[in-house]
Amino acid sequence: NAGVTQTPKFRVLKTGQSMTLLCAQDMNHEYMYWYRQDPGMGLRLIHYSVGEGTTAKGEVPDGYNVSRLKKQNFLLGLESAAPSQTSVYFCATLPEGNTEAFFGQGTRLTVV
Amino acid sequence: QKEVEQDPGPLSVPEGAIVSLNCTYSNSAFQYFMWYRQYSRKGPELLMYTYSSGNKEDGRFTAQVDKSSKYISLFIRDSQPSDSATYLCAMSAGFSGGYNKLIFGAGTRLAVHP
Numbered sequence: 223n224a225g226v227t228q229t230p231k232f233r234v235l236k237t238g239q240s241m242t243l244l245c246a247q248d249m250n251h252e253y254m255y256w257y258r259q260d261p262g263m264g265l266r267l268i269h270y271s272v273g274e275g276t277t278a279k280g281e282v283p284d285g286y287n288v289s290r291l292k293k294q295n296f297l298l299g300l301e302s303a304a305p306s307q308t309s310v311y312f313c314a315t316l317p318e319g320n321t322e323a324f325f326g327q328g329t330r331l332t333v334v
Numbered sequence: 335q336k337e338v339e340q341d342p343g344p345l346s347v348p349e350g351a352i353v354s355l356n357c358t359y360s361n362s363a364f365q366y367f368m369w370y371r372q373y374s375r376k377g378p379e380l381l382m383y384t385y386s387s388g389n390k391e392d393g394r395f396t397a398q399v400d401k402s403s404k405y406i407s408l409f410i411r412d413s414q415p416s417d418s419a420t421y422l423c424a425m426s427a428g429f430s431g432g433y434n435k436l437i438f439g440a441g442t443r444l445a446v447h448p
Contacts, residue, residue, distance in 0.1 A: 226377075253434065262342055264422065265378070265438040312377055316434055321366045321426055323436060325377030 224248055228313050228326035235303040235333045243298040243329050245313030253316040254296040255280070255323070256288060258309040265312065271296055303333045337361050340423055340439030349448050353410040357423035357439045360404065364425040364437075367399050369408045372420045372441065381421070382408060413446045420444070 229244045245254065252273050257265040267280030269288040277288045285307060287299045300307060313326040340357045347353055355369075366385055370378035382397040384390045384406075390397045396409040406425075410417055423439040 255436075262440055264338075264340070264440040265436075267435075314377075319429070321368065321428075321434060321436075322380050322383065323378075323424075325379065327377050328375070 226313055226315055226324050226326040228311075228329050230329060231327065232330045233332070235300075235331065237303060237305060237333060239303050240299070240301050241303065241331075242300075243311055243313075243331075245296045245298070245326060247294055247296075247313075247315045247324075249315060249317070249324065250293070251315035251324070252293075252318045254290065255314045255316070256286070256296065256298045257312045257314065258282065259312060259328075260309050268298065268311075303331075305333045307331065308333045335360060337437050338423060338425055338439045341442055342440050344443040344445060346445045346447065347413055349413060349415060349446055351413050351446070353413050353417070353444060353446075355408040355410075355421050355423075355442050355444070357406050357425075358404055359406070359425055359437075361425070361427065361437075362401075362404070363427040365428055366426040367397070367406050368424040368426075368436075369395075369397055370422040370424055370438075372422060374419075378422055415446050415448055418445050 227246045255270045256268040271277050271290040274293040289297045311329045314323040338359045369382040371381045372378040387399050387401045394411045398407045420441040420443045422441040
C-alpha cells in the first residue's frame with residue numbers, strides 16, 4: 223500500500239521546456255489536489271479534481287494544466303516552464319466526506 | 335490580508351520544554367481545524383484534527399480552538415528532538431459544491447535541541 227506517490231521527485235528544467243508531474247494514489251479517494259509550497263507562502267492550491275474526468279482551478283492556476291483521465295492518477299503539466307514556477311509541488315488526496323488530506327512526498331522543481 | 339496567519343519562526347527550544355504554536359484566521363465560516371507536521375523534504379502529515387471549538391488531547395499534543403477569537407493553538411509537552419519539524423495549521427469550512435477547500439498557514443519551523 224503505497225498511498226500517494228509522486229513522480230519524479232526532483233527535476234531541473236530550462237525556461238520554456240515542458241514537463242508533466244504524475245500523482246498516483248491507491249486509496250480510491252475521490253478528491254485529488256495539486257499544491258505548490260514556497261518559503262513563507264504555505265501551501266497554495268493550483269488545481270483540484272472532485273472525481274474522474276473532472277478538474278477545476280484553484281488559487282494559483284496560471285501556467286499549469288491538469289488532467290484526471292483515471293481515478294487513481296492526477297497529472298500536472300507545465301507547458302512552458304518559467305523561473306517563477308521553481309517550487310516544491312505536492313499532491314494530496316481526500317476521501318469523500320472527510321477532512322484528512324493525505325500528501326505525497328513532493329516534487330522539487332527548479333526552472334533555470 | 336491572508337485568511338490564515340502563522341508565524342514562520344524559527345522556534346528553537348531545549349528538550350523537555352513546552353512548545354506553543356499558534357494561528358489566527360479571519361473567515362468565521364471555518365469549522366474544521368487541523369495541524370499538520372512536515373519533516374524536512376517530506377510531505378505534510380495530519381497530526382491533530384478538531385471540529386469547531388474546544389480542546390483535543392493526544393499524548394503529548396493538545397490542540398485548542400477559540401472561535402470567538404479566531405485563534406487556534408497546538409501545545410507540545412515534554413518536547414523531543416524528534417518533534418523538530420515544520421508545523422502547518424490548516425482550516426476548512428467543509429465541503430461545498432463537492433470541494434473541501436483547505437487553507438494552510440505558512441508553517442512554523444520548530445527545532446528542539448538536546
